[in-house]
Amino acid sequence: MIDHYDWAGGREAMVRFPPAQPGSDAHQVVVLPALFEEHNRTRSFTVAICRGLAALGIGAMLPDLPGQNESQTATEQATLEHWRGAVSDLVVAQSSRHPVHIASIRGGAVIDGVDGSASVWRLAPLTGRAVLRDLERTALIGNKASQAADSVAGPVVLAGNSIGAALHAGLLGDVALPTPAAPVRTVRLEGDVGAADLRLPGAPMWRHSEPGNDETLAQLIAADIAVWIARCGG
Amino acid sequence: MVATVRGVLRDVLGISETRVAAFTDATELFGALPEFDSMAVAGVLTELEDRLGILIDDDDVDGEMLATFGALTRFAAARVSG
Numbered sequence: 001m002i003d004h005y006d007w008a009g010g011r012e013a014m015v016r017f018p019p020a021q022p023g024s025d026a027h028q029v030v031v032l033p034a035l036f037e038e039h040n041r042t043r044s045f046t047v048a049i050c051r052g053l054a055a056l057g058i059g060a061m062l063p064d065l066p067g068q069n070e071s072q073t074a075t076e077q078a079t080l081e082h083w084r085g086a087v088s089d090l091v092v093a094q095s096s097r098h099p100v101h102i103a104s105i106r107g108g109a110v111i112d113g114v115d116g117s118a119s120v121w122r123l124a125p126l127t128g129r130a131v132l133r134d135l136e137r138t139a140l141i142g143n144k145a146s147q148a149a150d151s152v153a154g155p156v157v158l159a160g161n162s163i164g165a166a167l168h169a170g171l172l173g174d175v176a177l178p179t180p181a182a183p184v185r186t187v188r189l190e191g192d193v194g195a196a197d198l199r200l201p202g203a204p205m206w207r208h209s210e211p212g213n214d215e216t217l218a219q220l221i222a223a224d225i226a227v228w229i230a231r232c233g234g
Numbered sequence: 235m236v237a238t239v240r241g242v243l244r245d246v247l248g249i250s251e252t253r254v255a256a257f258t259d260a261t262e263l264f265g266a267l268p269e270f271d272s273m274a275v276a277g278v279l280t281e282l283e284d285r286l287g288i289l290i291d292d293d294d295v296d297g298e299m300l301a302t303f304g305a306l307t308r309f310a311a312a313r314v315s316g
Binding site (some may be wrong): 134136137138140141191192193202203207208209232 | 273
């Protein structure tokens, strides 16, 4: 269901996945998708997770970030502050009825530390700087113009993504994952040596050349989020 | 190390377990394996970094270390021990 949410800078679209049992929307989660190229590659997968959550009785919301997808904000005008502000405003607005949990995928973790969420669940999180590095590497190896400068004045186009100077600087300076006040659970794929509370079997589809999905992994993830949210309550 | 590199190629390039199990030192990769295009190179390198806990300098990336399975494995092994 296409819905909207308001934030200080305007109004953005979001897809809402109502819980399978009507009226049982005591638990709800805002899903923050991966960023840039990884967003495209994991679109179906992210929606599969949202549907899985809805089937388990958890209402899921998948917001567009300012400057992304259908947003009226120009891509190169977006900043990390806009993104965090938008997520924060969404969480606060939705919390008036029931507690809101956050589930972030990959680079979504960069903006998942907003106040007001009852808990934070992360899939293979990475910092803004690591997100930027991936983009720069793709651009470099693709023999496109090297724009791996430490500071830039105008928008940078990296692997087809137009990134404004402020967002570029924000990502470059983002060297540690947020440490929200709410409890955090980190899930990674088997083989990833980063710190994790749980490792699930599956391939990192965010690295594939073509967009894909992994329905089995999506359902494992939805189930883990559901158990986590029930444990955190709120 | 060889198993990790095999696993990365399987997972990032979407190559079947059977095909990747048959890779030898001499198996040609970049330029020979259709799945291993320039877009995929970044994914393979970053995934190797994540799974081996290493950092790969983009300046060290060239056609030679991507040419064969043996070359890529030796490149990764050198980063782990170095």
